[in-house]
Amino acid sequence: MxxxxxxxxxxxxxxxxxxxxxxxxxxxxxxxxxxxxxxxxxxxxxxxxxxxxxxxxxxxxxxxxxxxxxxxxxxxxxxxxxxxxxxxxxxxxxxxxxxxxxxxxxxxxxxxxxxxxAKWLGAPGEQELGGKGVSACATCDGFFYRGKRVAVIGGGNTAVEEALYLTNHSDDVTLIHRRDSLRAEKILQERLLNHPNISVLWNKEVESFAGDPLAGGLTHLNLRDTVDGSASELKVDGAFVAIGxxxxxxxxxxxxxxxxxxxxxxxxxxxxxxxxxxxxxxxxxxxxxxxxxxxxxxxxxxxxxxxxxxxxxxxxxxxxxxxxxxxxxxxxx
Ligand SMILES: Cc1cc2nc3c(=O)[nH]c(=O)nc-3n(C[C@H](O)[C@H](O)[C@H](O)COP(=O)(O)OP(=O)(O)OC[C@H]3O[C@@H](n4cnc5c(N)ncnc54)[C@H](O)[C@@H]3O)c2cc1C
Structure with a gap:
């Protein structure tokens, strides 16, 4: 010592x-x-x-x-x-x-x-596809998804801000939230909900991130409905985890x-x-x-x-x- x-x-x-x-x-x-x-x-x-x-x-x-x-x-x-x-x-x-x-x-x-x-979801595929379609910072990485389909996961101010920011680069932004209402400030919510290039998937959780880290990166998200338990798939090129x-x-x-x-x-x-x-x-x-x-x-x-x-x-x-x-x-x- x-x-x-x-x-x-x-x-x-x-x-x-x-x-x-x-x-x-x-x-x-x-x-x-x-x-x-x-x-x-x-x-x-x-x-x-x-x-x-x-x-x-x-x-x-x-x-x-x-x-x-x-x-x-x-x-x-x-x-x-x-x-x-x-x-x-x-x-x-x-x-x-x-x-x-x-x-x-x-x-x-x-x-x-x-x-x-950054807090991560801990879902399968998330770490393996980090930097290959999965990110925790839209300001840092949004530019790499110009003209592509992107999703933001979360329901607070950060998630809403990230989704709005991403509309500078993409006209196909999906916000995925596991509840049926957002925690973000009302003014941000209004901007998000009225934005023509953002859609919201309510009551959905990301079960896993799918794609090949060595070839092409992220291809889609496997989702689970938090109300009826049904499974679905969302094709995306980029996913931004914004849970704090x-x-x-x-x-x-x-x-x-x-x-x-x-x-x-x-x-x-x-x-x-x-x-x-x-x-x-x-x-x-x-x-x-x-x-x-x-x-x-x-x-x-x-x-x-x-x-x-x-x-x-x-x-x-x-x-x-x-x-x-x-x-x-x-x-x-
Ligand atoms: C995936 C990802 C991509 C990003 N891309 C960009 C980008 O393209 N452009 C951009 O500008 N920003 C980007 N960022 C954000 C940027 O990395 C951060 O804003 C920046 O690193 C913050 O710097 P910092 O020095 O405050 O802390 P950090 O980079 O978080 O460093 C903290 C340091 O503190 C040390 N530490 C913590 N606890 C202790 C302890 N008890 N004792 C000793 N040391 C300790 C850690 O070891 C680490 O070295 C990205 C972030 C992530 C996660």
Whole structure:
């Protein structure tokens, strides 16, 4: 067991964590990134990424994340193959975290970039056809289904928004919901129900996703009626599972304020949490945009704010940080 000390501790290695690391390293904060169970984050489980700025051609998600990691290391970030299992924020800076390995991490400032995970149905074929017709993000993948038949599964705001978004690319969108009414806001429901290119299949559950992952991908959905139990089939080229996301915030329960969905709350327009020196960036605090580029932007903001926070701290020889006295205080003494 070892103790790792840094000016900037970053938990999470998605676009938010790596971007915070790039900015933090270039500001001489010698950051440590604790990568967690999914080094590179959510983009490592997708294939084509066509909307991350800087690349004219489609790039592969895992490749993009390898490049971000290499860039962060190149400018001086230390990567740790560990998962944080405990954090102590109660005593202010420096913040202490403990990894699954038993190692201890101490950071004068802390960036939380633990992201979120899309919820999946768990139906047969879903994972095998992931990226081959099955997706959890219409904004990310809708473009690949231009002029094709698509379905959205879910009944809340996200599902309705995804279905409406998909009408930009397809004139054959089906929303599949297991109940006979939607949970989405009324205004969204109205837009959906009045849209000429969207039809709704009520009281239907997806029993399985069918198709060949190696040849052509998804071909159809096998459905079951939740009222009379009858089976049916829906031919589609793309299916978007939109039943919500789970932010990875279990660690911070009772330690940082969260909204009802478990997303970390920050001061609006900033990555600042309620605890000075602790910043949240990316999907862990964002249930609206959930994009690699927005996560990266928030990671940048978190590192810049961490730099400002550290500039106002004095670190004692015993390793404890204190807010530096302001010029006014010093003058008054
Ligand atoms: C299938 C799919 C396709 C997508 N396609 C696109 C696309 O084309 N374009 C786009 O812009 N966006 C896309 N997205 C969305 C994009 O991936 C996310 O918005 C983005 O990855 C969020 O970045 P993040 O850094 O906030 O978190 P994440 O990418 O979720 O990364 C979170 C990180 O935190 C780590 N972590 C979690 N808990 C701990 C812990 N306790 N200790 C240490 N580390 C921890 C994980 O290991 C991971 O490294 C897609 C998402 C999915 C699922």
């Amino acid at each position: 070892a103790t790792h000390r840094t000016k900037l501790l970053i938990i999470g290695s998605g676009p938010a964590g790596y971007s915070a690391a790039i900015y933090g390293a270039r500001a001489m904060m010698e950051p440590i990134v604790v990568q967690g169970l999914q080094p590179g984050g959510q983009l490592t489980i997708t294939t084509d990424v066509e909307n991350y700025p800087g690349f004219r051609d489609v790039v592969q998600g895992p490749w993009l994340m390898e490049e971000m990691k290499a860039q962060a290391e190149h400018v001086g970030t230390r990567m740790m193959w560990d998962t944080i299992v405990e954090v102590d924020l109660a005593n202010g800076s420096p913040f202490r975290a403990v990894g699954d390995s038993g190692d201890e991490y101490i950071g004068d400032a802390l960036v939380i970039a633990t992201g979120a995970q 996301h789970s932010p990875a915030t279990e660690l911070f329960k009772g330690k940082l304020p969260m909204d009802d969905g478990g997303y970390l709350l920050v001061e609006p327009g900033t990555p600042k949490t309620e605890v000075p020196g602790v910043f949240a960036a990316g999907d862990v605090t964002d249930h609206v945009y959930r994009q690699a580029v927005t996560a990266a932007g928030m990671g940048c903001m978190a590192a810049l704010d961490a730099e400002r926070f550290l500039a106002n701290l004095e670190i004692d020889t015993d390793g404890h940080a204190h807010a530096a006295e302001s010029a006014e205080q010093e003058a008054a003494e």
